[in-house]
Amino acid sequence: MRSRSNDSNVYNLLTGSEVAALIAGDLDDNIMCDIIVEHKSDGLQRISELHPSFMAMQYPLLFPYGEDGFQLGIKYITNDGKRKTKRQCVTMREYYAYRLQQQQNEAQTIFLSGRLFQQYLVDAYTCIKEDRLRWVRLNQPQLRAELYKGLKDVVLKGDLTPASTGKRIVLPSSFTGGPRYMAQNFEV
Known part of the structure; x- marks a missing residue:
């Protein structure tokens, strides 16, 4: 038996308050950021970051009711009926920019969740970055x-x-x- 005093710092609480992301690989089509869900009868299903339930499944404490997150095809809604861009739909960056504003008629659960909020921000950032890289990869002729x-x-x-x-x-x-x-x- 050896002394436990040598490894006393192994189980200490973390002292840093930062959360970081490490993205390995490059622009390969095979690298996907996703969640795999096991159904009771159908087996496994892959859910990509473009699925409306992606963040709700990743963060059940922040979204206990399974609220839909970003999905392709969210239309712009303006009060005066005039759009300022040619795009018909909201981008992922615009969606998360809107979600990260404190709304008066919504609970502040996300903003009060501490490090879980930081991890949510990092995941949202990596999803936005992956979405932009996907666009660049698929639109090379236009570029x-x-x-x-x-x-x-x-x-x-x-x-x-x-x-x-x-x-x-x-x-x-x-x-x-x-x-x-x-x-x-x-x-x-």
Whole structure:
């Protein structure tokens, strides 16, 4: 038997008050942030971050009644009937920006939940970031990514074979934290 005094700090409470997220991998289509639910009769079901019940299932203490969260197709509603954008639907970022405002007619459960609120914020942020990356990946032609890549020029010159170049996804300079954003906003 060895002395327990050597490992006395292992079971202490955490002293930091921060919550962080570690996102491993890159823009691969196989990496998904989701929840797997086991049904009594149907087996397993995968629920993506775009499902309305994603956050309610992730945080049952914050959403005890299973309120719907973000889903695709939430229409804009304005008092004067005029929309200020061309988009018809609310983006994920706009949805969470609205949800994180204190409403007078709603309970303040989320804001009073301490570290669970911090974890909710981190998960909401990672969902928003994943949504933006998904949009960039699916809209490469609209971003004119071919102009950036120059893959056709490389193949025509004979420098590389198309198989060795792989599938590249170009992040626009508007994507915060991307290489083009960093080069545009900071001196290198």
